Amino acid sequence: MKVKLLSRNPDDYVRETKLDIQRVPRNYDPTLHPFEVSREYTRALNATKLERVFAKPFLASLDGHRDGVNCMAKHTKSLSTLFSGSCDGEVKVWDLTKHECVRTLQAHEGFVRGMVVRYCGTSFFTVGDDKTIKQWKMEAPGYGEEEEPLNTILGKTVFTGLDHHQKEGVFATCGQQVDIWDEQRSSPVRSFTWGVDSFSSVRFNPVETELLASCASDRSIVLYDMRESAPLKKVIMTMRSNTLCWNPMEAYYFTCSNEDYNLYTYDMRHLDRPITVHMDHVSAVLDLDYSPTGKEFVSASFDKTIRIFPKDGGHSREVYHTKRMQHVICIKWSADNKYILSGSDEMNIRLWKANAAEKLGVLSPREREATNYSQKLKEKFQHHPQIRRIAHHRHLPKNIYHQTKELRIMKEARRRKERNVRKHSRPGAVPVVSEKEKHIVTVLK
């Protein structure tokens, strides 16, 4: 007779001393783990609920401006520095870690229209309603010294926007026309016009550094090559675009914020049809900024909300609002991809988390593992109706909620009407025009 019975030595399964961690022998045999899918689903559901519980995006409000915040700029080298310009011509420099203002200067008379930090981070430029471009030193003046600009350029017309070249001492302004300036000279190197009276924003391409794009008040977006004397091409839309931003990772894409409550992502090479139409705002979109990863962007709107969109998604994944925040004029996504900064009408700059439920600070390895696991689970089960409902639910202010509903009804009515027209006319006489094509008037080259 040969016999073997299961006989375990408890010493192999119990920790030796109380100072050790507990032993957890594993066996991954699927038959020992029944209901895999249902248990994972339950975990995913719990993770989704917890995410909503922990979603507290608002971090701090930076107050100190005496008028609405009109423009902001990120420091190119320092994560914790932020520049903001207000409607009374004041510029403030903020230390974000301490949530306090470190420097204040009266830069312009009237609005500060645009602001940009030089690529090396040693100085910054401002333009204002007083038709001047000013260059300022990064360091605050010493005790007793007066705040003086390094350089002042007097222009002929009002400037509305400003951007700096990525690598060279060249910057661009916009106003009545788009001007390219050399830092050493007091008159523009080049000026572009294409039969329009004013531009609202100009941005350099971050990768193809000689390319620029600008939004004009004749509802067009114009592309330029700095090396050429004439603009490249333009697309005219049904409504005016306010600002535009290039995708920092795939720099042939740019997104523009439009007056018709939508944002449009274009491929620079094919302007005849936007890649994606981002809908959800219920009022004009005033500003946007891409995350440094290029996966998402954040938009600020006149409807007093901030929304975060995935770069290829038609609807926002997140909406931020507070009771006190008024029309959001400018928005920035911090360079470490963690925070969002919004400047609004009621003189405050607000600091938000880019990921509402994220835990700030150092995570222990086990904590990080758990968050990664729950993130994966949420992804895996995101299309299940229950989980989807919880993940997508957002509380909205009453007026925005009702406005959204109203817009939906209007859209539905329009669609119904179109459908009926199509039904009662000759086949092919009323073609189906997709949402993407609807908002394009023409493309000019």
Add this chain to the structure above:
Amino acid sequence: MASPGEATVSVSHVGKKLPPARYWQETQEKEKDENKVGEGGGRTEEALQQAEQKTQKTKKRKQDQTQIDGKKFISGKSDPFPGPAPIPEDRMQKFKRKDKTKKHRRQHYKLKDMIARSEEASEMAQKQSARFDLLLPEDAGFLEGDEDEDTCTISQEDIADVVDITSGAKYFNLKLSQFGPYRVDYSKTGRHLLLGGRRGHVACVDWQSKQLLCEINVMESINDVKWLHSEAMYAVAQKKWLHIYDSNGIELHCIRKFNDVLRMQFLPYHFLLATASATSFLQYLDVSVGKEVAAICTKTGRLDVMCQNPHNAIIHLGHPNGTVTLWSPNQKEALAKMLCHQGGVRSVTVDKTGTYMVTSGMDKKLKLYDIRAFKPLKSFFLPAGASCLSLSQRGLLSAATGDIVQVYKDVWSTPVTKPYMAHRAQGTVWGLHFCPFEDVLGVGHGDGFTSMLVPGAGEPNFDGLDANPYRSARQRQEWEVKALLEKIQPELITLDPNELGQVDHATFQQRHQDRVQALGFDPLAKEKFIPKFKKKGRSSAGSVERRKKQVAHEDQRDIIRKTVEDKMKMEKEREEREKKKAVLSSSRSALDRFKK
């Protein structure tokens, strides 16, 4: 690569040109090849890799060779076992979750990418867990007789003498003749034993250290006892109501909604206590919140035969008319009814993979069913019929006939002639339960309780996060919190537990239809193909037209391909059927002589 059949063909038509290869021929060849390898048995992954490599392009092969050459040592020797260590195929099979998804021809490139990536990840997980299997510390027990010695003649005392002291101490008898017969239940970790005597005696024991946790007499008749999720609480079905006690014997609840309960089952992942009563009610109690989840009137009389399917949490009930019915808390009707026996059903049990069901009936038969297909597999005749059945974690079947407990091995794979083990208890057997993670079978009978040694019954390696017999109080607390957080809702109990992970095509189609109706056009419809303008004189009207046609015919080709494949399949099936028929017809039956 070529199959032998094809080789002969090519020999016979030496002069002739071979017909062009067709895609369906190729697939057939592949299938054959796979079969061949499969027949060889013990197919390792290396063999698979080799087969894959063969099909790959020569170019790639060349690259691989150069790589291997490059790895040579300076001394001139090369690695005798290049590449990762092979994993046995059966071990890979053990961790296989699902088949690879079939590639659609014109899938979206993003979707294709996503599927490829997730499949890669799951394959890696499968490989890793298969490799981890090597590191498992314990091996299963076994019992082998000498030459011409039946294992069933070996007595328990002999086994207990031979094995080591701790294992030998696992064979013991409790003589409790006063309050018997006894019902038995082991806790999920296998550490704790619960005994419930017919005449009111309840005892919980840490049976390995022989420590008595509590002992009470409820002064009422007891029909069944069951541990709840941990060893801190247990339920007792008493004469009238259902009572819940804690491990100190203090009555926590008396649940008056549950009356005349005869049998109970606890679903550990759902925290549901399912009870079957004499008034033919099947009730579910959520023990985490204390709510009755469902009460189903089965309308089939007294319910004293009950078991659960551990794979999908479906409750099986046996009835006096010979049927076994399957129940979930979500439906007032039975999910399935099976006529299993000619007399009443005496006992039912389901194995842990949810594949097999074993029933015994008043017709003295023991029957095996494939519960996934609801098909009978085998039927045995037991002279006295089995009153209690129990299946162990490793698939040993124990059946109690009167006062004899028989244990059978490999019931579903081999023909059974005699039991693996047998033991005579002191009284009529009332309850049987294999202890999880131990080679022990608990037998409750009229004269007390016997703990029987059954080598090879228990799963040797437990999972510490699921059921850890050696867990400390702290670990138990943590486990309890996690388990409660992961409690599966009773709505998710279905016949197929993986249904939640599958794509709901029906709903998608319905929603798509609604959308089409609302929009007035199909947003997912394929756009009309407009050929791109090609430069350098290639865009003549003729070539553009040709390109258009090519695309237009693609759909047709798909359809043709499908019909051809279907035809081939049908033909193959027909051939097989004919072959079978021929085999059957060769063995003539008694009725064949009436045929012309």
